[in-house]
Amino acid sequence: MEFSGRKIVVAGAGIGGLASALALRQRGAEVVVLEQADAIREVGAGLQISPNGVAVLRALGLERALKSISMASKAVVLRDFRAPGEVLRLDFNTQPEAEDYRLVHRADLVDLLADAVRRAGVNIRLLQKIDSVEDGQRAQVRMANGAEVEADLLVGADGLHSTSRIALNGADRPFFTGQVAWRALVPNTLGLPSEAQIFMGPGRHLVCYPLRNDTVVNIVAVQERREWAAEGWDHSDDPDNLREAFAGFEGTPRAILEQVIDVRLWGLFRHPVARRWHGQSVAILGDAAHPTLPFMAQGANLALEDAWVLADSLSGAATMRDGLRRYQSRRRERAERVIAAANGNAWKFHVRPAPVRKAGHIALRLAGALAPERMLRRFDWIYGHDVTAT
């Protein structure tokens, strides 16, 4: 498909939207990004970007910049919430792409992408809330301020509560998953090493890893809960609520939680993977198409993959329709499989009762001790997947 002269509107300046804008612009399309917020701003929280996400950033010409704002993650370590010692250690140093497991502050990655998008000549228009999208020969976009915009293609990268998704799939609302997550940053006074540590307890788990040259520690603390009673999807919370929820966690997790001063509580909401990812002139990607629980650390990585595959599928196609079809067929099954793996981790991390958990941990220890590389290879289809090579 010829890109020059095509007007493409990207809805949302998150990781997926910015990567998509850059990938399409690099192929010659005229792109504009519409973002509802008044600034490019991200929550103060960390992200794990795995080799599959790094491959896309490399193909976009951003590898060096990424490495300058992120740290290599050496391993993922599973621990029991009470006992000292490791249940399982997956060491990335044994992998050929060891340097491509990265720990990064979300705001730093979004700033890097926004800067690259602007330098490529794309206008990011802020305070542009999209109210509705209509799919047809051309996409019709109605803004909350009453303005209307037309485009050859509308890329809906507008996140979990996507308006673009509604144009293709009807108004299916996201549902509460029965889990909440506190997110906070604390100073790395304990000198935690550059690895992701997961402390597993009954009905809850705590993930911590350092960021920004080991100076701060990112915390994600997940707990099962019957309902989400608050309005909206996240709000600031009293750090004592977090400490109370994780009472019984000893040693390092307790020392980390003691330091929390500011914390936000998120309800974890989800949609099933969208049935339709495109129409005639509308396509969706990232959380708009397939929000996932964060237990494989893959939501942003999948959004990066989508962004690349959408641009690649369009550029190799005879018509836009063919390109959009190809995009969906290259992405849907993979997203479903990764999301199923993340759902499975929720169960593994939170297992009760105690004897079952103990038996599970012994099995994990044995598997890790006997064949740690094999365990990592089991996940290679997720982390080692390179959409830019196909």
Ligand SMILES: Cc1cc2nc3c(=O)[nH]c(=O)nc-3n(C[C@H](O)[C@H](O)[C@H](O)COP(=O)(O)OP(=O)(O)OC[C@H]3O[C@@H](n4cnc5c(N)ncnc54)[C@H](O)[C@@H]3O)c2cc1C
């Ligand atoms: C606790 C937690 C930890 C996580 N950890 C990881 C991790 O380690 N690794 C990983 O890969 N993923 C992780 N994720 C998932 C990841 O954050 C998301 O999957 C990813 O941010 C999705 O990117 P996106 O661009 O699709 O959507 P978003 O980041 O949600 O961006 C959507 C953008 O669209 C804008 N927007 C929305 N509606 C409109 C509208 N109507 N008009 C205009 N603009 C609009 C929004 O303001 C926003 O800027 C985690 C998620 C959670 C909750």
